[in-house]
Amino acid sequence: MDLIRKYDGDALTINTMALHTWMKTKIKGKSSTKSLQDLLEGLEAIAKRHLLCKVFREYTDFSEFPNVGPEAVPNDDVLNNLPQNLGNCALQLGVELGITINSIEQTKTDYRKMYDQTTDILRKWKNSTEEKPTVFKLLVALERVHLGGFQFVKDMYLRK
Secondary structure (H helix, E strand, O other): OHHHHHOOOOHHHHHHHHHHHHHHOOOOOOOOOOOHHHHHHHHHHOOOOOOOOOOOOOOOOOOOOOOOOOOOOOOHHHHHHOHHHOOOOHHHHHHHOOOOHHHHHHHHHHOOOHHHHHHHHHHHHHOOOOOOOOHHHHHHHHHHHOOOHHHHHHHHHHHO
């Protein structure tokens, strides 16, 4: 119930945070490791079945990008203008870019406006030391989010 109040009306965030909370909670009589079977049993117990997996087709053709390779770091001009070409997707984009749930939650707490949230997620991703941020990873994440950013990034690089 606290999740519903905290993320007022943002169903995807509520569901994602509920799943994250479930993953951190110990189930009585079960080992500390949870499985998709545990999740399925829980969902069946409340009479709701969910699609647990989805296969994504990733964009891999970079022949259209004459001035950038898939391993290039996205330039600041692209990243600074991208949030205005996306909808309310900070959570989804953050997950796809590999940002931790705690960091995404901190962003959603620190910034109330969706463009500011997306800007912060992109900043965290670009400054990440975990993995090199690349044009390829950005395009794959945008393709999975399905909110228009993919075409914007593609157009930005084709204009150069």
